[in-house]
Every structure is written in C-alpha cells, then in structure tokens.
Amino acid sequence: MIGIAFLVLGITILGYVIKWAYDRSKYWEKRGVKCLPAFPFFGNSLPMILNKKNVGEIMEDIYNSYPDEPAIGYYDFVTPRLLIRDNELVQKVLVKDFGHFVDHGVEVDETKNPLDDQLFMMSGNKWRAFRTKMAPLFTSGKLKSMYDVMNEVGDGLLEYLDKNKANDIDIREAMGLFSMDIIGSAAFGINPGVLKNPESEFRAKGKEINDPNWRNLVRLWLIFSFPKVAKFFGFSFQRRSVTNYFCNIIRNAIDYRKKNDIQRNDFIQMMMQLKEKGNIELKTLDSTDDYLKNELNDTIADKFEITDDILMAQAHSFLIAGFEATALLLVYAMLEICQKPEIQDDLRKEVMEQVKLNGGLTYDALRNMKHLEQTVKETQRIYPLIPFLLRVCTKPYTLPNGYTIKKGESVYIPVAAIHQDPTFYPDPKSFKPERFAEQPKPGTFLPFGEGPRMCIGEQILYSYIFQSSKLKYNT
Numbered sequence: 001m002i003g004i005a006f007l008v009l010g011i012t013i014l015g016y017v018i019k020w021a022y023d024r025s026k027y028w029e030k031r032g033v034k035c036l037p038a039f040p041f042f043g044n045s046l047p048m049i050l051n052k053k054n055v056g057e058i059m060e061d062i063y064n065s066y067p068d069e070p071a072i073g074y075y076d077f078v079t080p081r082l083l084i085r086d087n088e089l090v091q092k093v094l095v096k097d098f099g100h101f102v103d104h105g106v107e108v109d110e111t112k113n114p115l116d117d118q119l120f121m122m123s124g125n126k127w128r129a130f131r132t133k134m135a136p137l138f139t140s141g142k143l144k145s146m147y148d149v150m151n152e153v154g155d156g157l158l159e160y161l162d163k164n165k166a167n168d169i170d171i172r173e174a175m176g177l178f179s180m181d182i183i184g185s186a187a188f189g190i191n192p193g194v195l196k197n198p199e200s201e202f203r204a205k206g207k208e209i210n211d212p213n214w215r216n217l218v219r220l221w222l223i224f225s226f227p228k229v230a231k232f233f234g235f236s237f238q239r240r241s242v243t244n245y246f247c248n249i250i251r252n253a254i255d256y257r258k259k260n261d262i263q264r265n266d267f268i269q270m271m272m273q274l275k276e277k278g279n280i281e282l283k284t285l286d287s288t289d290d291y292l293k294n295e296l297n298d299t300i301a302d303k304f305e306i307t308d309d310i311l312m313a314q315a316h317s318f319l320i321a322g323f324e325a326t327a328l329l330l331v332y333a334m335l336e337i338c339q340k341p342e343i344q345d346d347l348r349k350e351v352m353e354q355v356k357l358n359g360g361l362t363y364d365a366l367r368n369m370k371h372l373e374q375t376v377k378e379t380q381r382i383y384p385l386i387p388f389l390l391r392v393c394t395k396p397y398t399l400p401n402g403y404t405i406k407k408g409e410s411v412y413i414p415v416a417a418i419h420q421d422p423t424f425y426p427d428p429k430s431f432k433p434e435r436f437a438e439q440p441k442p443g444t445f446l447p448f449g450e451g452p453r454m455c456i457g458e459q460i461l462y463s464y465i466f467q468s469s470k471l472k473y474n475t
Contacts (some may be wrong), residue, residue, distance in 0.1 A: 018040070021040040021041050021078060022040050024040070024075075024078045024080065025038040025039065025040050025043065025075065025078075027073070027075075027080040028073025028075075028080060029073075031073075031403065032403070033071065033072070033073040033082070033403060034066045034069050034072055034073065035062075035072060035073030035074065035075070036061070036062055036065055038075040041077065041078060042077060043074075043075025043076055043077045043078060043079070044058055044062065044074055044075045044076075045058065045075070045076060045077050054387070055387055055388065056384070056387030056388070056414075056415075056416035056417070057416075059074070059083060059387065059388055059412065059414040059416065059417050060414065060416060060417040060420060062074055062083055062414075062417075063083065063085055063414050063417035063418075063421075064417070066085070067085075069085055069086075069401075070084070070085060070086035070089050070399060070400055070401055071083065071084050071085060071086070071089065071399055071401070071403070071411075072085055074412060079226070079410070080409075081410045081411065081412050082405060082409065082410070082411045082412070083411075083412050083414055084411055084412065084413050084414075085414070086400075087418075087424075087441070087443050087444065088443075089399065089400070090413055090418070090443040091442055091443040091450075093391060093411060093413065094389070094391075094413065094443065094446075094449065094450045094451040094453075095442075095443075095450060095451035095452075097397065098451050098452050098453075099394075099395075100393060100394060100395050100396075100397040100405075101391040101392065101393060101394065101397070101411065102123065102124065102127070102394050102452075102453075103123040103124065103127075103391070103392045103394055104120060104121065104123070104390055104391065104392065104453075105227060105390065105391070105392030105410055106120070106121045106223065106227055107223075107227035107228055107230065107231035108121045108231065109231045109234055110309075112234035112236075113234060113235075113236040114307075114309035114310070114313065115236075115243050115247065115309060115312060115313045115316055116236055116313065117309070117310055117313045118313045118314060118316075118317035119131060119134060119314060119317065119456075120317065124394075125302045126302075126304055127453075129302065129304050130304070130314070131452075131456065133274060134270070134314065134456060135456050136270075138456050138457065140367075142265055143363075144363045145265040146186045146187070146265065146266060147362075147363040149185050149186045149189075150182055150185075150186050151361070152185070153178065153181045153182040153185050153186070153195075154182075156178075156181060156195045156196070157174070157177075157178045157181075157195060159195070160174060160177065160178075160195045160196075161174065171331060171334060172327070172331050173198070175326070175327040175328075175330040175331050175334075176203075176206075176207070176323070176327045177194045177195045177198055177203065178195065178326075178327070178330070179322065179323050179324075179325075179326035179327040179330075180192050180194045180202065180203060180206050180323055181193065181194055181195050182326070183319060183322045183323065183326065184202070184319070186266065187266050187267040187268075187318065187319070187322075188250065188253060188266065188267060188268050188315070188319060189253060189257075189264050189266055189268060190249055190250075190253050194206075201245075202249075205241075205242055205245045205246065206320070206323050208239065208241075208242050209238065209242060209320050209323060209324070210323070210324045222235055223235055238320070243316065246316055246319055246320060247312050247315075247316055250268070250312060250315045250316065250319070251312070253268055254268060254271070254272060257269075257272065258272075267315060267318055268315065271311045271314065271315055274306055274311060275306055275308070275311055277306060318457070321457070322457065324385075325385050328383070328385060329376070329379060329380065329383075329385065332379050332382070332383040333375060333376060333379040336375075336378075336379060336382075336431045337375065340431065343375065343431075343433065346371055347371060347372055347375060350369050350370075350371045350372060351369065351372070354366075354368050354369055371433065373436070374433040374434065374435070374436040374437065375433040377433070377436045377445070377447075378431060378432060378433040378435060378436060379431075380445075380447035381419045381425065381435075381445060381447070382419065382428075382429075382431060384415045384416050384419055384446070384447050385447065386415060386447070387414070387415055387416040388412045388413060388414050388415055388416070389412070389413035389415060389446065389449050390410060390411075390412060390413075391410070391411050391413070391453075392408065392409070392410050392411075393405045393406065393407055393408065393409050393410075393411065394407060395407055413446065415446045415447070418443075418444055418446065419444075419445070419446070421444070424440070424441060424444040425444075
C-alpha cells in the first residue's frame with residue numbers, strides 16, 4: 001500500500017510539473033503578446049542547449065520575426081521575458097523612463113556572498129550612492145595619470161611578441177596576458193607580470209574566471225534565470241578559490257600602501273579614500289538623476305556603511321571584469337583588420353601622424369586617433385561582448401500597445417540584434433569603421449548600455465585598447 005501511495009504521489013507531482021511548464025510556455029500567448037513557439041522547460045533556449053545557436057543569435061531570430069511589434073515575448077527556459085524591439089521604446093527603458101527600470105534584478109545574499117555585492121548587482125539608492133562615488137575614477141584626468149603605467153605594459157607586449165616571433169603566436173593568449181598586466185598594473189598597481197611569466201598562478205586563476213565548464217554555465221544560468229533560488233542556495237558568481245585569490249592580492253596591495261605611505265591615482269587609492277569616510281551619505285539629486293525628479297523631493301536621506309567586504313567586492317569586480325573584455329575586443333579587432341589591408345594602412349598612417357604632431361605616442365596622441373576609435377566601435381558593433389541588457393521593472397509601466405509590465409517582470413534589450421539591424425546599419429555584416437564618423441542614433445549602439453546604468457568603465461577600457469596602436473607604430 002505504501003508503495004502504491006508513493007507511486008500515485010509521484011505521478012501527481014510529475015503531472016503538476018508538466019502542467020505548470022506547459023502553462024508557462026503559453027504565458028505570452030494568453031496575454032496577447034506575440035512570441036515564437038516555446039518548448040516546455042526549455043522555452044526558446046533549446047538551440048543553445050543543443051549548441052546550435054548562442055543567446056544573441058536566438059534573440060536576433062525573435063527580433064527579426066516580428067518587425068512591427070514594439071515588444072516581443074521570449075522564454076528564457078521557463079522564465080517569461082519581454083524583448084524590447086522598438087528603438088524609441090529602447091530609449092525610454094534605458095533613459096527617458098529609467099525610473100521604471102532601475103535595477104538589473106540580480107539577487108545577492110550579502111551574508112553568504114558579501115563579495116558579490118558589486119555595483120552591477122546593487123539596486124535602488126545603494127546603487128546610486130556607490131555609482132556617484134566610483135564614477136570620478138573614470139574621468140579623462142584620472143586616465144591620463146595612469147597612462148605612463150599603461151605605456152610600460154604596452155612595451156611589455158612588444159617584448160613578448162618579439163621574443164616569440166620565431167614561432168606561431170596565439171594572439172588570443174597574447175591579448176589575454178596583455179589585458180591582465182595592464183589592468184593589474186594601471187588600476188591596481190600590483191604588476192602581475194604575466195607577459196614575462198605566462199605560467200604564473202595569477203594567469204591560471206584569471207583564466208578560471210571565464211572558464212566555460214558546465215559548473216560555471218549552470219551557476220550563471222541559475223543566478224540570472226532563477227535569482228531567488230540562487231540566492232536561497234547561496235550561489236556566487238565566482239568560485240570561492242578564485243575570489244579568495246584575487247581578494248588576497250588586493251588586500252596585500254592595500255596593506256603595502258598603508259605601511260609604506262604610498263599614494264597613486266588609481267582604483268585602489270580611491271577605495272582606500274572611501275573607506276576612510278566610513279559611510280556614503282546620499283542627500284541630493286545629481287545631474288544624472290533626472291529620472292527621479294518627478295517622484296521624489298530634492299533631498300534623499302540615505303546612508304550606507306562602507307565595509308571592507310563591500311569595497312573588496314567593487315575592487316574584485318573591476319579587476320576581473322576587464323580581463324576577458326579587453327582581450328576579446330582586441331582579438332576581434334585584429335581578426336577584422338588582418339583581413340582588410342586598406343584599414344591597416346589607414347590606421348598606421350593615423351598613428352604616425354599623431355605621433356609626429358604630439359612628439360610621441362602620448363595620451364593626447366591616442367585620444368586624437370579618430371579612425372582607431374571608429375575601428376574599435378565597429379568591432380564592438382559586430383562582436384558585442386554582452387548580447388543583451390537586462391532590466392527589471394521596479395514599478396508598473398504601460399507600453400504603447402497597451403500591455404502593462406508588472407513590477408518584478410524582466411525586460412531584455414537585444415544588443416546583438418539591434419547592432420545587426422540594417423535599418424540602423426546598412427550591410428550590417430560588413431566591417432566598416434567609417435560608419436562611426438558620425439554619432440549613431442541613440443539606442444542603436446549599446447556595447448556599454450545607455451543611460452544612468454551605462455557601464456562606468458567605458459573610458460578606461462578604451463584607453464587599454466588604444467595601447468594596441470603600439471603594434472602599428474612599431475611595425
């Protein structure tokens with residue numbers, strides 16, 4: 001009898017789960033929102049599971065299926081998301097009506113995983129407070145003060161290439177070493193030295209960050225698709241051993257500066273200065289907070305304690321986030337210009353002219369290389385490192401078609417699909433840096449996002465990338 005009871009219970013539970021998954025796959029259909037057919041449990045993500053398409057390509061298919069719809073239904077496995085297609089609506093979500101879509105919707109358990117409490121994951125006023133204090137690091141003046149260190153790492157890259165020129169050079173590996181050295185040295189003053197010692201522990205741990213093994217993929221999928229479940233079980237963005245390794249390096253760098261009274265204009269120094277204040281007090285609206293002025297008074301009283309963990313979380317995220325982004329962008333750019341000698345010639349000519357005008361490969365020379373900047377931006381258009389932007393509705397928002405997005409529902413901005421839209425970029429598959437001789441239409445070029453939550457690391461990433469101009473200057 002007990003066996004029969006368990007069998008009946010199991011069948012009942014299985015039937016309920018199947019019915020629930022089926023109902024979820026009809027979520028958008030019941031709400032009158034256009035969408036492609038979804039598979040129960042897998043949604044629109046089955047091609048990704050079968051390794052036939054990546055998430056950017058899946059979203060591009062959906063984007064192109066309904067050209068007249070402002071928003072389209074999308075199933076991230078069993079989670080319904082709304083894909084924003086219309087350009088004006090994209091700008092509203094990211095900029096004009098940002099007050100409805102402030103957060104990324106990532107759940108962080110600060111007790112279990114305090115080092116996950118990073119700027120990207122923060123929400124509401126806490127995010128505003130830390131954004132305001134961290135943004136000054138990325139001004140042109142701060143970057144200029146780091147240039148000499150960047151220049152030294154650029155020389156190290158040339159030495160590495162010269163040393164290995166007798167053999168085939170894995171350019172992906174070379175750029176990975178370069179990105180680690182330049183981020184570690186310029187922003188943290190820790191001089192990883194991986195260009196000279198590619199087998200170092202620093203390089204090995206750095207490679208683990210983006211290792212596409214099944215454990216990392218499942219962990220990230222759970223965090224973004226089931227944030228509350230991931231938070232309950234204490235899933236972290238990084239393996240504990242990797243996080244502890246880099247945090248120990250950062251702590252040692254801070255301790256060394258304190259003991260030896262060393263000061264530099266970099267990320268570590270700013271973290272130390274913030275810690276001295278003890279807390280961040282958010283009192284008034286600033287120029288980037290226009291989205292709040294219709295709903296709040298001119299003053300906001302909020303105070304956030306600056307703990308060692310929260311500072312370490314910001315430093316850790318900044319250190320590791322740039323490793324892959326810098327390396328991949330350089331690799332993709334080199335892939336394209338190697339196939340187009342005319343672009344190489346134009347870039348080399350520009351570099352030589354600016355070196356002559358500025359008395360060397362100076363910071364000002366790099367900033368005046370407009371064709372180089374256009375080439376980098378065209379690379380980002382074709383190869384966006386983040387194929388979509390995620391926002392969570394923080395208060396109900398009604399779309400032009402009458403559908404109301406409820407609080408807590410997620411929306412996706414399909415960056416890769418927008419970058420490949422011939423309406424904005426004719427002949428989108430072709431690599432044409434001259435597209436960016438003029439500013440693109442707002443909401444159509446989104447490698448760093450747009451609006452108040454735009455990535456604050458944009459300028460420093462461009463400075464790292466521009467150091468690659470040494471390759472043209474020295475060849």
